[in-house]
Amino acid sequence: MQIARETLLRSYRAMRTIRDFEERLHVEFATGEIPGFVHLYCGEEASGVGVCANLTDQDTIASTHRGHGHCIAKGVEVAGMMAEIYGRRTGVCQGKGGSMHIADLSRGMLGANGIVGGGPPLICGAALSHKTLKDGAVAVAFYGDGASNEGTTLESLNLASVWRLPAVFVLEDNGYGEATGASYACAGSQKARAGGFGMPYLECDGTDFFAVHQAAGEAIAHARAGNGPVMLHVHLARWYGHFEGDAMTYRAAGEVAAARADHDCLTIFRTRVTQAGLLDGTELDDIDSAVRDEIESAVIAAKQAPLPEAADLLADVYVRY
Amino acid sequence: MSKKSFRQAINEALRQEMRRDPRVIVMGEDVAGGHGGTSGTVDAWGGVLGVTKGLLTEFGEDRVLDTPITEASYIGAAAGAAATGLRPVAELMFVDFVGCCLDQIMNQAAKFRYMFGGKARTPLVIRAMFGAGFNAAAQHSQALYPLFTHIPGLKVVVPSSPYEAKGLLIEAIRDDDPVIFLEHKVMYDDEEEVPDEAYTIPFGEANLTREGDDLTIVAFGRMVKLANEAADRLERQGISCTVIDPRTTSPLDTDTILDCVADTGRLVIVDESSPRCNMAADISALVAEYAFDALKGPIRRVMPPHTPVPFASVLENLYLPSVEKIEAAVKAAMGHRVPEIA
Amino acid sequence: MNASITPITMPKFGLAMTEGKLAGWMVRPGSRVKAGDDLADIETSKITNAYESPAAGILRQVASDGETLPVGALIGVLAEDDVSDADIDAFIARFAAEFATDEADGQEAAPAEPTVIDVKGRALRVLDLGHGDAPPILLIHGFGGDLTNWMFNHAALADGRRVVAFDLPGHGGSAKDVGDGSPAFFAGVAIDLLDHLGIGKAHLVAHSLGGAVALALAWQAPDRVASLALIAPAGLGPEINMDFINGFITADRQKTIQPVLGYLVHDKSLIGRKMADDILRYKRLDGAVSALMQIAATCFPDGRQADDLRPVLERGGIRALILWGEDDEILPVRQSGGLPPAVTIDILPGVGHMPQMERAADINRTIGTFVAQ
Known part of the structure; x- marks a missing residue:
């Protein structure tokens, strides 16, 4: 499938932004300036971006606790995200959500989610909205291998099939639910689970943007056409711990290093597009440099941004009370 | 209509x-x-x-x-x-x-x-x-x-x-x-x-199903009906009660509850929910904090015991608040010495 | 029963009243009263009202202050000096026994209930009471009111005469479409109602904005109007208390509506929670508030009354009576000035905007006499 040049440039920029955003957070978190905890998406960029390249602002996604990548891929503004993670009033959630609750409904981003398995039921609802309002949009649930075992996820696969919803379930399988391997925690096969609920199953290499883009395109087109839900199983590797500060003593020495060396989605993308003559290296270098500046200024702005005010504590619990 | x-x-x-x-x-x-x-x-x-x-x-x-x-x-x-x-x-x-x-x-x-x-x-x-x-x-x-x-x-x-x-x-x-x-x-x-037409009732405004001088009863849901029946009986015995139906527990019309307690000085709360951390506990704390000086005697709560809801009718009846239990609680709150109702 | 003993029973004020509280005797036991004297204050869930003695005699009290009793229960007796205590006691015992039996048998006739009728495709809630050869009376309530505004008057006026009360469009249980909201629009609906009920000519007894409706009706169709009895009518001057109008429209809670309702009456203690509840119930119906807004926009643009209906009275030809509370805080009593001498004007001291409730007995007597002429 031919991908438009603009889509390629935009997608590379999104992947690079996620990478730099997360790498920078890794550094900044260690300084103690960032409150709470963060879960980094490094290494998984091609998945979120490859899926979201097939979506518009009218389409809805729900994300996970590892949500920064999905937010950026769906177009949430980076400076606002950074400010949010720093707990600032200028953050996309005014400093009241933090890393795990970044949402921007105007971009069809229904929120990162602090609850494993929280997203799939919500996505059934978003898909129901799209179906009922006949707006032609689809809803996509990102969930991990850990969440794949949650009752909420399994119920949602069933409900989406029963209601024939325009929903896509993107299983981002990075091999670990926190510190427990998917090989231990996930019985049977994901493919059989999809089949058990009567929905098509696709899988792809999540470090290859083109593979993800191709598979997600098929899945989303199927759902958008009114043919019901699809499961897309994306195979990935997580470069950092479950959360920042996790020493990953449960992973074999060299596992992450190998992933970084051989399965870096950005390297794979650059090689592919330059060899095929789709883009040239300087264009990508320009993006790298622009993104570096963007992240740098986002961090500076976030550190200088005002903190929430006392009155904010009581605001926005309700629309009206 | x-x-x-x-x-x-x-x-x-x-x-x-x-x-x-x-x-x-x-x-x-x-x-x-x-x-x-x-x-x-x-x-x-x-x-x-x-x-x-x-x-x-x-x-x-x-x-x-x-x-x-x-x-x-x-x-x-x-x-x-x-x-x-x-x-x-x-x-x-x-x-x-x-x-x-x-x-x-x-x-x-x-x-x-x-x-x-x-x-x-x-x-x-x-x-x-x-x-x-x-x-x-x-x-x-x-x-x-x-x-x-x-x-x-x-x-x-x-x-x-x-x-x-x-x-x-x-x-x-x-x-x-x-x-x-x-x-x-x-x-x-x-x-x-x-009414046949559509209409709304705003949240957070309690309804007074009756107004009296001696005591305030706050009750929720079906308990409002029982509280009204108890208030009818008590009226005939010379005890006049205000009965408050808060309608919504969130938001809660605390002003009306406090105003009525200030007027009557006595409070009975009828709550069908389990007794720990329920509405009766919440309202008791509210009144103790903001209307303590108005109280002429202890607040009385009519509630189930801290047990699951039982099956057999004889037990379920014991479990639930009743008109008789409300009546007894009101009299106790009025300072009458009344036999305990099982 | 001893013919020389008159029972005084718990009166029924309005449809919904099933019991009343004897708020306080106004006459000491053993005092002599004449018919029409205020005997006691009776408190209903809506309002407190004076109960007038139906006969002359010496009062013996049966019920005490503060007692709540069903309608029809004995609260006292009137008897002359020559009736012995034993006879009175026997009378009270017999009455109590018979009353208990009647109550148990449910012998009391079901009270007349308002019905919703279709008048030219418009749902109107109507209460039609009484029969007789005399021309009927049509009761027209005011802004934000409904037919229960006549609860103390309707049955009294319907003694030997047909009296019809209805909810104006946009009000009570009637459909909420108010057209352009003008007095002329409501007058047209009232004429439709008279047609529907087969009433050729009626006495119009009207209150406040209903007064302007009555005047507009008299202008449009003078041959349908036997007389005009107008209580604090709109249409006779520019001033109107817009704090009341706007407050009535916007207030949506007990706490906000009660002070607004206070403008209606001289004795503010008459305004109770139940009265406010009834008004809030009406206002919370879909379409009610927008109907009131439409009426206010048409009738009171820029905070003044738009319709000057004095020419109706100046034209003459229809007998007219105007009753006005001296302390009216909604429409000032001075608007009753400068009218043709043929119009009878009765100013009531110590009364606000709701004379038909505040002085029900006086109003009933005055209007009863007026329409009987």
Whole structure:
């Protein structure tokens, strides 16, 4: 499938932004300036971006606790995200959500989610909205291998099939639910689970943007056409711990290093597009440099941004009370 | 205006709001009558107690949705749909089943707006029946409104009559926040005059079902009816009571409660929910903090014991507040020495 | 029963009243009263009202202050000096026994209830009481009111005469469409109602904005009007208390509506929670508030009354009576000035905007006499 040049440039920029955003957070978190905890998406960029390249602002996604990548891929503004993670009033959630609750409904981003398995039921609802309002949009649930075992996820696969919803379930399988391997925690096969609920199953290499883009395109087109839900199983590797500060003593020495060396989605993308003559290296270098500046200024702005005010504590619990 | 049952009042509220606003949809177990049966009968049930009967035939399958018996997914779907443009009314059948979907209510719907910095609206209504009195035993009889009241971001409605139910449900459907709407299962056949037109009753304004000088009774849901009966009996014995139906436990009309306690100086709270951390405890604390000087004697609470709801009628009757227990509590609060009612 | 003993029973004020509270005797036991003297204050869930003695005699009290009793229960007796205590006691015992039996048998006739009728495609709630050869009376309530505004008057005026009360469009139990909201529009609806009920000519007894409706009706169709009895009518001057109008429209809670309702009456203690509840119930019906807004926009643009209906009275030809509370805080009593001498004007001291409730007995007597002429 031919991908438009603009889509390629935009997608590379999104992947690079996620990478730099997360790498920078890794550094900044260690300084103690960032409150709470963060879960980094490094290494998984091609998945979120490859899926979201097939979506518009009218389409809805729900994300996970590892949500920064999905937010950026769906177009949430980076400076606002950074400010949010720093707990600032200028953050996309005014400093009241933090890393795990970044949402921007105007971009069809229904929120990162602090609850494993929280997203799939919500996505059934978003898909129901799209179906009922006949707006032609689809809803996509990102969930991990850990969440794949949650009752909420399994119920949602069933409900989406029963209601024939325009929903896509993107299983981002990075091999670990926190510190427990998917090989231990996930019985049977994901493919059989999809089949058990009567929905098509696709899988792809999540470090290859083109593979993800191709598979997600098929899945989303199927759902958008009114043919019901699809499961897309994306195979990935997580470069950092479950959360920042996790020493990953449960992973074999060299596992992450190998992933970084051989399965870096950005390297794979650059090689592919330059060899095929789709883009040239300087264009990508320009993006790298622009993104570096963007992240740098986002961090500076976030550190200088005002903190929430006392009155904010009581605001926005309700629309009206 | 005509006499309508609690069940009809709720059905009429749903119907009128579905006519008024195409974004209003209804979902739940068997609410569209039950699909996939072998009889071919359309709209066989209308929910387990027939509350939604007839909606399917008027509004069709796109807006009246039977769900599988999977509370987490469909309550979560209702939350997600509410955040993305619909105004779902989800029926949770028995409120006791909230154990299967509390995350979707407590961590998702209730918190979207605050977590997302005020940018989300979640116009979701979850209807559920509650309460003891039907020998439905421990897993189908609880009065869990304090549990929801505890959660910021939720509004909680406990209607006490058909008139109240219709107006409060229409208000709930038009409200932009998630609302838990709890219907006492013993009241579905209660009847009273209910306007044919659509109307609303605002949240957070208590209703005084009667006004008296000697003592204030605060009661919730079906307990309002019992409190009124007790107040009738007491009136004939020369004790005149104000009876407050707060209508909503969240928001709670604390001003009216405090004003009435200031006027009467005595307070009895009738609460069908389990006694620890319930509404009676909450209101007692409120009055102790803000109206202590007005109190002429101890606050009395009429509540079940700290046990699951029992099955056998003899035990269930012992468990539940009753007119007699309320009457005795009022007299005790008035300083009369009365024998304890088992 | 001893013919020389007159029972004094709990009166029935309005349809919904099933019991009343004897708020306080106004006459000491053993005092002599004449017919029409105020005997006691009776408190209903809506309002407190004086109960006038139906006969002359010496009062013997049966019920005490503060007691709540069903309608029809004995609260006292009137008897002359020559009736012995034993006879009175026997009378009271017999009455109590018979009353208890009647109550148990449910012998009391079901009270007349308002019905909603279709008048030229418009739903109107109507209460039609009484029969007789005399021309009927049509009762027309004011802004934000409904037919229960006549609860203390309707039955009294319907003694030997047909008296019809109805909810104006936009009010009470009638449909909420108010057209352009003008007095002329409401007058047209009232004529439709008279047609529907087969009434050729009626005495119009009207209150406040209803007064302007009555005047507009008299202008449009003078041959349908036997007389005009107008209580604090609109249409006779520009001033109107817009704090009341706007407050009535916007207040949506007990706490906000009660002070607004206070403008209606001289004795503010008459405004209770139940009265406010009834008004809030009406206002919470879909369409009610927008109907009131439409009426206010048409009738009171820029905070003044738009319709000057004095020419109706100046034209003459229809007998007219005007009753006005001296302390009216909604429409000032001075608007009753400067009218043709043929118009009878009765100013009531110590009364606000609701004379038909505040001085029900006086108003009933005055209007009864006026329409009987």
